[in-house]
Amino acid sequence: MGLRLRDTVGRQLRELRYEPTAKRIRAVLNGTAVVDSDRAVLVWEPRRVVPTYAVPEEDIAAEVTAEPARTVPEVEAAGFALPDVTSMPVFDPRVPFSVHTAEGEAVAIRTDGARHALGFRPGDADLAGYVVLDFDGFDRWLEEDDEIVGHPHDPFQRIDVRRTSRHVQLMLGDTVLADSRRASMLFETMLPVRYYLPPEDVVAELHPSATKTYCAYKGEATYRSAVTAGGLLHDIAWRYEDPLVDASEVRGLVAFFDERVDLMVDGVARPRPLTPWS
CATH class of the missing domain: 2.170.150.40 (Domain of unknown function (DUF427))
Structure with a gap:
């Protein structure tokens, strides 16, 4: 029996997914380049439909500190309908980064500036040593020398x-x-x-x-x-x-x-x- 590909994608939305990228990734916070990595991976937490970047913690030129755990009520019921792909409510970029559906530790990326950005140390062994970064928390993102907006590109979307x-x-x-x-x-x-x-x-x-x-x-x-x-x-x-x-x-x-x-x-x-x- 054949497989409709979007049904396969729909089932995978329940899992923590990641994909390495060959692009050099940089991020600016408070006017300072605090992320510079050629070892980045794209990460989709369960139910997330767009990816964000994770980099090795040593590629972050800023202080990374643990954040108090945030209680997010009714996570199971949150999200938006995408019934042609899955019966499960999905998280698009309007659902804040602070809502996590994977095991791990919330962190903050801090510089001497007024703002800090959120991050997340996933508990998955395949992503040990990596910090997932809140795209919206930074001033600017570069893939190689090109600025990107919104969120990182999904290599499986066109x-x-x-x-x-x-x-x-x-x-x-x-x-x-x-x-x-x-x-x-x-x-x-x-x-x-x-x-x-x-x-x-x-x-x-x-x-x-x-x-x-x-x-x-x-x-x-x-x-x-x-x-x-x-x-x-x-x-x-x-x-x-x-x-x-x-x-x-x-x-x-x-x-x-x-x-x-x-x-x-x-x-x-x-x-x-x-x-x-x-």
Whole structure:
């Protein structure tokens, strides 16, 4: 019997996973480079869907001190739905680093500056001597000489963009929000297909929002709210004005959360996906 690969991935989400990387990894804290390692590994704690970096403790040029254990209530019930991959709630980057699902010791990385970053010494023998680092706790990260944002790249995840002449409509009830035959479809591993449309094909009035998010693969997204007869749909659409290389083909195009509106492709309604953004 064949195996659907995403089912295999779903089962592995329950485990502590790691993968060595050949990249030189550096991190800056309080203006000082405190991490410099060519022995880093990517680590996914159980239920985490994106990785973070761990480095040997001797590659950290700062004081590493034990932190008091933090009590995190209802960890089992926390998380977000990703039912096409697993029935277990998953932890995306919105779940703080301080929520740990592996055995180990919480630590802090301290310099003479005002801020400190969190870390974690995993109890797994395969990662003995390593400290997992809170990506958001540092000022800046470099893979070789290139800065990265959001989180480290997963080497088993990718993006593909394909132009399509299919008839794509975004609807809310009988109201057309967008109508295009010039969409670009963005395929991202384990996530729903996203349809990016030329702004000229967006029918709804969109108002810029102050919201911004960062994707490790696509860059900084800026958000738009749509004006409808029923009121304002907050942060329903987004675009990448200056995307990273992998997403350069969707520069300036507009995508909608089809978790919250209705997607029609060639006149056929697509079911609303259930994701962490639902």
